[in-house]
Amino acid sequence: MLDIKFIRKDPDAVKAACRVKNVKCDIDKLLDLDEKKIKIQQELEAIAAEKNKASRAIPQAKDESERKGIISAMQALGDNENNLAKKHKELEQEYMELMYLVPNIPSADSPIGSSDLDNKEVSRWGEPAKFDFEPKDHIQLGKDLDIIDTETGVNTSGFRGYYLKNEAVMLHYAIFWHALNKMRQKGFDLFVPPTIVREFVLLGSGHFPSGRDEVYVIGNPGKLESGEAVKEPAYLAGTSEPSLLAYHSGEVIAEKKLPIKMCGISQCYRSEVGSYGKDAKGLYRLHEFMKVEQVVICKDDIEESNKWLEEMREISQGILKDLKLPHRVLAICTGDMGSGKYKMYDIETWMPSRQAYGETHSDSNLTDWQTRRLNMRYKDKEGKMRFPYALNNTVVASPRLLIAILENYQQKDGSVAVPEVLQPYLGGQKKIEPKK
């Protein structure tokens, strides 16, 4: 959400943001609603002031007839008030619906573009492996090593279902252990956050209203004593970011507590309704996976927040470097970055079966777009209330990262080497051998 005062002052900047981000949001209508709403509000307040004044006079009334006179005068005001209040409420609702759709202004150095084709590569690390044999994809490797079973997974769970088995399970958790250790060293507070969340949490993070389709709704969130369904629905979060942010929602944070560095590990659920037929095979696009996520909440300073964006990028790249996985960093263009974002990088890791880099991380600076929605504030030294800036980045997500590990670490004999940093988590095991 943007500051309405900013939108009033510079509607063209907001319209430009809508354009480059491909967001449909009628700014003129928003401003019109704003104007109408304020006008009615002023009328309502004038009536309220008069009523309050009269009401205060009642205890001082000399006799019953003076009392009655005041009361009847007030009742006359009441009729108009009800109509205005109703109108105001309607306008307010319409206004809020639009406000939630207004995109953040992208940074000046973000590439302008309409799709992922316009993203700009900013750096590369490592050399994609060259094999002196015919490499297999992770699906085949998973079968041969008896560590991944997508066929039975689909049978049990439906499309995009999977089982991890044996060493894949060990690798999966080894990655997370490694990541959690690293994040603790970096001074992040660790969380296992809720994945079942209330509406305000996803509205606050910006996953609602426009990303509603992407989120699973829990059909039966519980029952009341009367046997009726609970009125408020519950949702399965697609990342721990909303829960981590909501930890401080509605809070006035002490300035000295900033920056707040949070790290969550959770299962993530995504309906993937917008991507039917895309990445249909293997472990790339899944309805449920696990992820370690980092969130930073810092002062409302562009420079400081951008410093954190780079710092978080480096933390994630550090883990890929620990795993010796070739990867590249992309500056995401305006059309591909999502409505709430100010600036965004993706990190893509080399996946031999795709003969391409595949997205494994997503590093974003949302400035105060989320904290305004969540009414999360801090008081600066002058005692002024400010909305802090919020950023988030993937630390690691698996099974997707398993694709890169298995495919990059495969050997001519059909085995897969275990990355050195992960070996301690597999009891020192160096190699995963094919099963006969």
Place this chain on the structure above:
RNA sequence: GGUGGGGUGCCUGAGCGGCUGAAAGGGAUGGUCUUGAAAACCAUUGUGGCCAAAAGCCACCGUGAGUUCGAAUCUCACCCCCACCGCCA
């Protein structure tokens, strides 16, 4: 699942129909004192809107409706928390 109790500012907590935006204490900030600190004492300490600012006005005591001339206070619904018992990974 049963039975009670309860959501008030940064925190604890009083208020239970009208000068109450809210007592008291704590905390925080500033000052006096001190070589410095502690202690003590004094002062300050809501948010948002009309609004860029002053004056003024309006709204806000979990959320939403209602009763009333007037609601933190009364009624209803919803959300949440706590205690004890039962059940449970």
